[in-house]
Amino acid sequence: MSATPRPAPAAVQPVIVTPDLDRLQAFYTGLLGAEEFTRVPEEGPVFFVGLRLDGSELGLVADPGVATGTPTRILLSFAVADVDALLDRVEPLGGTVRGPANDMPWGMRVAHVQDPDGNAVNLTQPV
Template sequence: MNFVSIRIITDDVKRLVDFYAQVTGATPAWATDQFAEIVTASGTLAVAHSDTIALFGAGAAHAADNHSVIVEFRVADVDRCYDTVRSLGAEVVVEPTTQPWGNRSLLFRDPDGNLVNFFTPVTAEAIRRQAR
């Protein structure tokens, strides 16, 4: 089994895809105006309109209603990403901070309120743990 992607459901696909394209520097791959992907070397962030949920079963997911998942991206330098995140007007939840487990993390919310963590392993143990 391979983990492939996380899909965020939204009422404004363009706004959310544009945001993630800007904060990640990735070029989105648009399948339709209701579905796009931000593809990285290790996984994909898919963004779909709430209208697509009917294909999975009505009420299976709700746009802008996440309170239990953190979307995480390993980045080269959290501190450099901080300015980009702030310039986009994202709500910063935790400024760049080195966590007890050895990652330097920046937590912020995307335009739908989903929690996002940009992190960089900075201790030898964290770097070893993140080696792929």
Template structure:
């Protein structure tokens, strides 16, 4: 049986990936290989979850690849604005959902879709 899952995003440019996932989203580096020099693999702590970034020449999930990353953040609006200000593409502006979350969607530097979510008070049920 599966005990856990560990997503790894293959990226063609580790510096650009780190600027997005580490610097802009605020994850913490918990592992890097090699320890010295330019990393070819890093593990990032994103709240209670971990995400791997692996350097792969030409490798990227990219738009339309059937992959979506979802990060819960403290403030969807502020995070989306900060990412847009930093030059990242906003695919969907923040909006409230019927299931009680505020969400937006941005793109990492390689076209991978990244959903940002924040719980809000549930919408009243229709009669």
């Protein structure tokens, strides 16, 4: 019996639906240095913004009717150079710090924060 070949894996791009695209874009660009690489449409009211963070991408979609602050079922985790240095920037950018950074037994320093929409975000760095 021969195995069925699997298709090659595709790239994964998390996309956040938000009622305030400008606010969320400012959070991720201000905190993590994300850079806009695409905007749809290019002129007029924007529907989609693609952000690039080193080799990764994050999409933001505008939907004024979406609710925020409800418990999320997804966690965005970002590897950063210095977790502690970023914590002071979270709240001025509209996010929430859920507690201090902690060294985890698996060798990572982790801070739990929320973006301005209430989405769970982890900032991580190797210990």
